[in-house]
Amino acid sequence: xxxxxxxxxTSLDGYISDSKGNFDWAQPEExxxxxxxxxxxxxxxxxxxxxxxxxxxxxxxxxxxxKQPKRIKEYQSAWKKAQKYx
Numbered sequence: 001x002x003x004x005x006x007x008x009x010t011s012l013d014g015y016i017s018d019s020k021g022n023f024d025w026a027q028p029e030e031x032x033x034x035x036x037x038x039x040x041x042x043x044x045x046x047x048x049x050x051x052x053x054x055x056x057x058x059x060x061x062x063x064x065x066x067k068q069p070k071r072i073k074e075y076q077s078a079w080k081k082a083q084k085y086x
Contacts, residue, residue, distance in 0.1 A: 007039060033071045040078035047085045 009026045010016055017023045028036060040046075048056065059079035062068070068076075 005039075005043065007036075030069075030071060033075065037071060037074040037078060040075065040082070043082070045083045045085065046079075050086055053084065053086050 008016065009023075009028070011025075016026075018025060056079065059076050062072070062076055065073060065076055
């Protein structure tokens, strides 16, 4: 049987978005982003809700990707390679 690893970025009180529905407060610093990349690159499947997929689908064709830092390029690569289930 396979192993399911669940990861979510939340506040300490369990919220993903703020009172206005934004979650830009959760943009990771470089070291956290690099760690998440390592997790994502090691796995091949992502399970998402419809709204989160809508937010993250920007990674399919991120404008100006060639000028982005390595960690951003790595995450886009992991996103594009992964099987996605909604």
